[in-house]
Amino acid sequence: MVSADEHLAQVREEEALVAEVERTREELRADARERLGVTGSAEGMPSLRTVIALPGVAMYPLFALGVLSIVDSFQAYAFSVLTPEISRALGVGKGAIAGVIALKTLAVSLAPLPVAALAQRRARRALLSIISAFLWSAVAISTGFVTLIWGLLLVLVLDGFTTGSVEVLHRPLLMDSYPPQGRVRVLSAYQGFNAFGNVLAPLLVALLSTQLGFTWRGVFVVLGLISMVGAVLSLRLRDPGFGRWDTDQIRAAVHERRAEDDEDEARFGTVHPDEVALGFFEIVRRLMLIPTVRRLLIGQAVLGILLIPFQTFLFFFLDERWGLGPGPRGLFFAFLAAINIVALVAFGRRGESLFRRDPGRVLDLSAVLLAAAVVLICIAGLVPNLVAVWLLFGAASGLLAVLTPAFAVTVLSIIPANMRPHAAALLGIFLGGVGGLIGALFLSGIDRRFGIGGSMVSLLVPGLIGAAILRSAKGLVQPDLDRMIDEVLEDEEIRAINASGGRLPMLACRGIDFSYGQLQVLFDCNLTVDDGEMVALLGTNGAGKSTLLKVISGIGLPTAGSVRFRGTDITFLDAERRLRLGITQIPGGRAVFGPMTVIDNLRAFGTTVRRDRAALDASIDRCFDAFPRLAERRNQLASTLSGGEQQMLGLSKALILKPRLLLIDELSLGLAPVIVGQLLDMVRQINADGTAVVLVEQSVNIALGLADHAYFMEKGEVRFDGRSTDLLARDDLLRAVFLEGAGARNR
Numbered sequence: 024m025v026s027a028d029e030h031l032a033q034v035r036e037e038e039a040l041v042a043e044v045e046r047t048r049e050e051l052r053a054d055a056r057e058r059l060g061v062t063g064s065a066e067g068m069p070s071l072r073t074v075i076a077l078p079g080v081a082m083y084p085l086f087a088l089g090v091l092s093i094v095d096s097f098q099a100y101a102f103s104v105l106t107p108e109i110s111r112a113l114g115v116g117k118g119a120i121a122g123v124i125a126l127k128t129l130a131v132s133l134a135p136l137p138v139a140a141l142a143q144r145r146a147r148r149a150l151l152s153i154i155s156a157f158l159w160s161a162v163a164i165s166t167g168f169v170t171l172i173w174g175l176l177l178v179l180v181l182d183g184f185t186t187g188s189v190e191v192l193h194r195p196l197l198m199d200s201y202p203p204q205g206r207v208r209v210l211s212a213y214q215g216f217n218a219f220g221n222v223l224a225p226l227l228v229a230l231l232s233t234q235l236g237f238t239w240r241g242v243f244v245v246l247g248l249i250s251m252v253g254a255v256l257s258l259r260l261r262d263p264g265f266g267r268w269d270t271d272q273i274r275a276a277v278h279e280r281r282a283e284d285d286e287d288e289a290r291f292g293t294v295h296p297d298e299v300a301l302g303f304f305e306i307v308r309r310l311m312l313i314p315t316v317r318r319l320l321i322g323q324a325v326l327g328i329l330l331i332p333f334q335t336f337l338f339f340f341l342d343e344r345w346g347l348g349p350g351p352r353g354l355f356f357a358f359l360a361a362i363n364i365v366a367l368v369a370f371g372r373r374g375e376s377l378f379r380r381d382p383g384r385v386l387d388l389s390a391v392l393l394a395a396a397v398v399l400i401c402i403a404g405l406v407p408n409l410v411a412v413w414l415l416f417g418a419a420s421g422l423l424a425v426l427t428p429a430f431a432v433t434v435l436s437i438i439p440a441n442m443r444p445h446a447a448a449l450l451g452i453f454l455g456g457v458g459g460l461i462g463a464l465f466l467s468g469i470d471r472r473f474g475i476g477g478s479m480v481s482l483l484v485p486g487l488i489g490a491a492i493l494r495s496a497k498g499l500v501q502p503d504l505d506r507m508i509d510e511v512l513e514d515e516e517i518r519a520i521n522a523s524g525g526r527l528p529m530l531a532c533r534g535i536d537f538s539y540g541q542l543q544v545l546f547d548c549n550l551t552v553d554d555g556e557m558v559a560l561l562g563t564n565g566a567g568k569s570t571l572l573k574v575i576s577g578i579g580l581p582t583a584g585s586v587r588f589r590g591t592d593i594t595f596l597d598a599e600r601r602l603r604l605g606i607t608q609i610p611g612g613r614a615v616f617g618p619m620t621v622i623d624n625l626r627a628f629g630t631t632v633r634r635d636r637a638a639l640d641a642s643i644d645r646c647f648d649a650f651p652r653l654a655e656r657r658n659q660l661a662s663t664l665s666g667g668e669q670q671m672l673g674l675s676k677a678l679i680l681k682p683r684l685l686l687i688d689e690l691s692l693g694l695a696p697v698i699v700g701q702l703l704d705m706v707r708q709i710n711a712d713g714t715a716v717v718l719v720e721q722s723v724n725i726a727l728g729l730a731d732h733a734y735f736m737e738k739g740e741v742r743f744d745g746r747s748t749d750l751l752a753r754d755d756l757l758r759a760v761f762l763e764g765a766g767a768r769n770r
Contacts, residue, residue, distance in 0.1 A: 031732060031746055037528040038551050040520055041587075045533070047516040048509045051276045055508045058272040059436065060203030061501075065376040071212075074205030079267075084200040085209055087257040088193045089216030091156050094253035095186050096220035097227070097246040098163040102179070103334060104228050104352050105239045107342045112239070115172050121332065123172070125463040127179035129456045134187025135448030140303045142444045148196045149260035151188060156254035159185035164247030167240035190451040194431045195443035196260075202268045203436070207378050207385075210428035211371035218367060218424060221360030229353035239349075266440030270511055277515040298604060299591050306445045309595040312580060313506075315437055315499040316446065319386075319430065320453045322492040327458015328485040329397065330423070337416070345409055358413060359420040366421030367428070374429060382433055382504060383497040389429045390493035396422035397486025404480050437503040439510070458485075510585070510592065517590040527590040529554045529715055530575065530684055534584035537570055544570050545581070546739045552684065552717055557710050559726035559747060560719045562736035568719045569611070571736070572686045575717070576608040577601045588684075607682035611689030611719070614673025617662030621653055621672060624661050628676045639679070646675040649705055667698035674702060677709050685709060688719045703729060727751070 056062070075082055102109070102124075110120050138155075142148050162182045169175045194210060201209045224246070231237040231245055301309060310316050341347040341355060377384040396419040403415035434450065435443045462485070520527060530552040537545035545567045552558050562568045573579035575586060577598035586594045588604060596604075615624050625646060629639040647654035650671040656664060661672060670690060677685050687706065691699040706729065710716045720726035727733060727747040735743035735756050743750055750756070 037526060037553060038531075040525050040527055041531050041533065041551070044513050044516045044520070047277065047280065048512045051273075051280065051512055052505060052508055054276050055273045055512060056504070058203070058276065059269050059504070059508070060206065060379060061382060061504065062379050063381070065379050068375060068379060069204055071205050071208045071371075074202055074208075077202060079263075080201060084197065084260065085212060085216075087260050088152065088197060089213055090253045090256050091152060092189065092193065092213060092217040093220030093223060094156070094250035095159060095189055096217060097224045097250055098159065098166065098182055098186070098243070100221055100224040100356065101228050101242055101246055102166070103338055104225055104349060104356060105232075105242065106338050108239045108349060109175070113170075113172055113175060119172060121336075121463045123176050123179055125331065125455075125460050126176065127183040129460065130180045130183025131187040131190070131451060131455055133452065133456060134184040135191030135444065135451055136303075138188045138191045139444035139448045142192070143303060143306060143441055144300065146199075146262040146264045148192045148444070149262040152192045152196065153254065153257050153260060155185055155188040155192070156257055157251070160247050160250035160254055162247075163250055164244050166247070167243035187451065191444040191447045195435060195440075195447060196262065198269075198435050198443060199263050199265060199267050199440060205375070206436070207375040207428065207432050208371035210431050211367045211374065211425070214424065214428045215364050215367045218360045218363035221363065222357045225353035225356040225360070229350045229357075232353075233350040269436075270440050273508060273511040274515040277512060277519060299588075299593050299596055299600075301595060302597070302600075303445070305595055305597055305600075306442050307449070308580065310438065310442060310446055310449060312582065312595075313438065313503050315496055315503045316434060316449070318492060318496040318499060319434055320449060322489055322496065323430070323450050323453040324458040324461075325485050325489040325492060326393075326426070327454040327456075328462035329458075329482050329489060330462075331455055331459035332462040333400070333482055340404070345412070355413065355416075359417055362417040362421040363424035366424050370425040370428070374425070374432070378432060378436075381501060382436060383500040385429050385433055386493050386500065387497045389426050390490040390497075392422040392425060393493060394487055394490040396420075397483050397490075400486070401480045401483045433500060437500060437507050439507060506583075513585065514592060517587070521590055527587070528552060529556075529589055531587045531590075532571070532575060532584065533587075535571065535574055535581045535586070536583035537567075537574055537579060537581050543582075544739050545574070548584070548736075548739070548741050549744070550575075550717075550734060550741065551744075552715050554683075554715060555710070555713050556715045556732060557730040558715075558717045559730035559733040560717055560736065561721070561723060561726055561733060561750070563738075564721070566736040567739040568736055569688050572608060572610075572688055572717065572719060575684075576606055576686055578608070602680070602682075605683030606686070607677060607680050607684070608686040609673045609676060609688065609690070614676070615661040615664075615669050618660065620658050620660055621664070622657045624672055625675060625679060628679045642679040646678045649678060649708075650675065650701075667694045667702070670694065670698075670702055671705075674705055674709075677714065678705075681712075682714055685714050685716045686719075687716060689721070690718065691720065691722055691725050699725065723751075 074080065106120055110116065138151060142151060159182060162178060162185055166175075166178045166182070169178050193213065197209055197213055198206060227246060227249075228242055231242045232239065237245065311320075338352060341352050347355065374385055374388070377388060399415045399419035399422070403412050403419065406412060406415065430450065431447075434446050438446055517527065528551045530550070532548060532550040535545050535548040535550075536543060548567070548571055550558075550560075550571065560568050560571070570579060574581050577593070577596055577600070580595060584594070585592055588601075588606065593601060593604070616627060619627065622643070625643045626639065629642060647657070652668055653671055653675065656668065661669060664672065674687075674690070690702055690706070694702070703725065706716060706718070716730075718726055718729060727750070731747050733743070733745065733747040733750045734741055735750060735753070737756070743753060743756055
């Protein structure tokens with residue numbers, strides 16, 4: 024039998040491997056940043072031509088997706104330019120048109136969610152992009168046949184659902200198709216294609232409606248057919264896979280350090296990757312915990328209040344204030360788009376330089392440009408000269424155009440590659456779905472009271488607020504980039520340790536921080552549990568013991584740190600999926616379903632992981648053998664049981680589930696000693712059967728009577744980690760309230 028000292032020595036050896044993972048992370052972080060294009064200096068920045076000439080890189084993905092971006096803009100901009108004619112033909116007002124556009128924007132925002140779910144496990148973004156292109160082309164043609172506002176609403180919403188895939192697919196696909204050294208310029212070039220589409224679409228509208236005499240219906244049919252041609256040109260698109268130029272490069276740094284071969288790399292731990300791969304909502308929840316993402320989502324909502332209604336009301340402004348018809352309006356927006364192209368070309372290299380120094384500087388520049396843009400818009404809404412209006416709106420449009428690639432490269436660079444479609448979807452939802460709808464209501468009220476010119480001036484408010492939010496996010500980017508790098512480095516180092524035969528602890532919590540809102544309750548907590556080990560987690564009231572168990576079981580998500588099970592990161596895995604991995608928690612005083620009978624509680628425990636009725640019945644019989652009092656009360660409501668009986672019922676969960684790791688919170692609280700003794704005997708038996716146990720207790724006598732390995736927490740920090748007998752000697756930790764019970768044990 025292994026002694027307590029030998030067992031703890033083994034645990035320390037496993038913790039040393041975890042420390043090695045942390046050393047690897049610290050040593051390789053700077054190198055990983057450089058591989059991601061963040062060098063701290065603009066010197067040595069390669070030209071875009073040099074980047075595209077690298078092996079495995081080609082111009083075609085940018086060209087194909089750029090063409091799709093061009094033809095995708097046809098429907099939106101044709102509708103925008105022809106809005107007054109459509110409004111008059113269908114007999115609807117500006118408010119109704121703005122509402123329809125807002126609903127389309129909402130559809131565009133929501134559509135990426137299912138598309139992101141389709142793309143999260145398999146890299147098929149190219150295929151989905153091609154399918155979407157053909158679908159939106161068909162919908163664009165259908166726009167020419169609507170006769171009622173409800174038909175227009177249906178067509179625009181369908182168009183929103185089909186074109187919404189652009190947000191979630193194109194930019195993430197470009198991020199994986201091109202190295203980090205050229206991504207700002209690639210994304211700017213892609214946005215330049217989009218701007219060119221905005222030049223081409225209004226010109227085509229002007230040509231078709233003014234020179235060739237097409238009605239607005241005919242314009243949509245012709246543009247839809249051209250869009251079909253663009254979709255055909257994209258048929259050779261292929262998905263390069265997730266993280267080809269970033270995540271894979273970070274992993275390569277680990278292998279170069281360890282000089283491992285490919286054969287070793289193929290083996291990975293004892294938990295299959297599919298068991299811990301995050302699902303859709305787990306990914307969304309994970310993204311919402313990233314400070315930069317949270318801040319920029321708020322910024323996107325504020326920008327939506329500005330941008331979405333502005334694009335709509337600008338057409339009415341030109342129509343009502345300056346009397347411009349479809350042809351002149353088309354030329355006006357072609358002029359704006361041409362200015363956008365110039366601005367994007369200028370921003371590409373400048374943005375790349377800033378990104379190389381510090382990605383946060385990209386947001387800093389964006390804040391300045393946004394503030395300048397809204398000031399120019401306000402002036403343009405007031406000046407009495409049409410030439411000045413063109414110039415002011417042109418300058419503002421150019422400044423606003425660079426925000427899209429700036430946002431995209433910042434957000435998509437600080438998250439794992441497979442989560443980029445989800446991040447793009449969230450950005451779209453907050454821009455159009457949240458900000459767009461609020462903005463439509465906001466500007467409609469301003470227009471009714473102060474006129475179309477007042478609407479333009481009022482955009483100063485959300486613009487300046489958005490600029491302040493962007494500026495405040497500057498300092499968040501670099502830490503979040505490092506956090507993403509650390510996760511990849513740790514995963515790959517653990518993969519390498521497993522492949523080389525190293526043995527990691529079953530559970531390793533490292534650097535855990537946790538907050539309830541603004542109140543932080545855990546601070547850099549570390550905890551290690553080995554296979555079959557019994558660990559006592561002690562501490563004062565409010566020390567954070569129960570909260571740490573919640574983080575381990577998945578009920579709470581940490582704000583920093585990681586939870587690894589058999590070396591695999593499960594930090595953001597849902598609680599129910601951790602249950603399937605073998606992690607079970609028995610919460611203190613809340614371990615049963617009160618309105619259900621004893622037998623129904625036991626069946627509920629069993630059906631969470633198994634459906635074999637015979638095996639479940641056998642496990643229930645085992646529980647009744649262990650706790651005869653439960654057998655006597657099998658048809659009694661759990662809420663009517665005594666406290667000890669409820670704890671017996673809660674502990675039966677472990678007998679049924681047979682977990683690998685059992686977390687018990689305050690098993691003895693408020694119970695009579697004889698009942699506590701029965702429960703502790705069962706805990707010993709569960710542990711003897713191979714289940715590792717973490718026992719949270721305030722009673723030192725009980726906890727240290729069970730476990731040889733103990734942790735002590737105080738004020739959210741782990742103050743002690745070692746042998747239980749050594750803890751008894753720490754008078755600075757175990758105050759008199761604890762020592763009273765512990766002394767009885769040693770007499």
